[in-house]
Amino acid sequence: MICPICKVEMAVVEQDQIELDYCARCHGVWFDAGELELLLESMEFKGHGLSLEKILSQPGAESDEKKHRCPICGRKMKKAHIGHHPQVLIDACPVGHGLWFDGGEVHQLVGQLAGKAAGDTGAEEKVTSFLGEAFKAEK
Ligand SMILES: [Zn+2]
Numbered sequence: 001m002i003c004p005i006c007k008v009e010m011a012v013v014e015q016d017q018i019e020l021d022y023c024a025r026c027h028g029v030w031f032d033a034g035e036l037e038l039l040l041e042s043m044e045f046k047g048h049g050l051s052l053e054k055i056l057s058q059p060g061a062e063s064d065e066k067k068h069r070c071p072i073c074g075r076k077m078k079k080a081h082i083g084h085h086p087q088v089l090i091d092a093c094p095v096g097h098g099l100w101f102d103g104g105e106v107h108q109l110v111g112q113l114a115g116k117a118a119g120d121t122g123a124e125e126k127v128t129s130f131l132g133e134a135f136k137a138e139k
């Protein structure tokens with residue numbers, strides 16, 4: 001798959017049956033439909049209320065950020081705010097192919113969710129190790 005920002009081929013990284021496309025240049029990450037949910041479930045984050053469907057049913061976020069195109073269908077993606085303060089601005093394919101996170105945004109979201117999971121101090125480490133492992137595969 002081609003990075004919607006850099007237009008270079010992304011690396012496929014796979015762990016726990018979740019396949020992500022990762023751009024080594026801008027550190028952006030593409031989640032196919034359903035993969036974000038799978039990732040969050042595998043981290044045992046419950047009640048996060050995040051799904052591609054929900055994200056697409058929200059009104060588009062106002063943003064000066066350039067609109068990127070879906071790497072699958074080429075349609076302009078919709079900007080959406082997810083998470084809590086500060087919100088993470090992601091891009092979602094309007095027909096539901098998946099979600100694009102700019103570099104660092106996955107960590108930002110996961111950090112928030114981990115912070116929310118009171119008493120579960122292992123969650124963030126788990127995610128960091130997941131992403132760390134996953135992103136090592138880029139070489
Ligand atoms: Zn890129």
Ligand SMILES: [Zn+2]
Pocket residue numbers: 070071072073074075093094095096097098
């Ligand atoms: Zn699409």
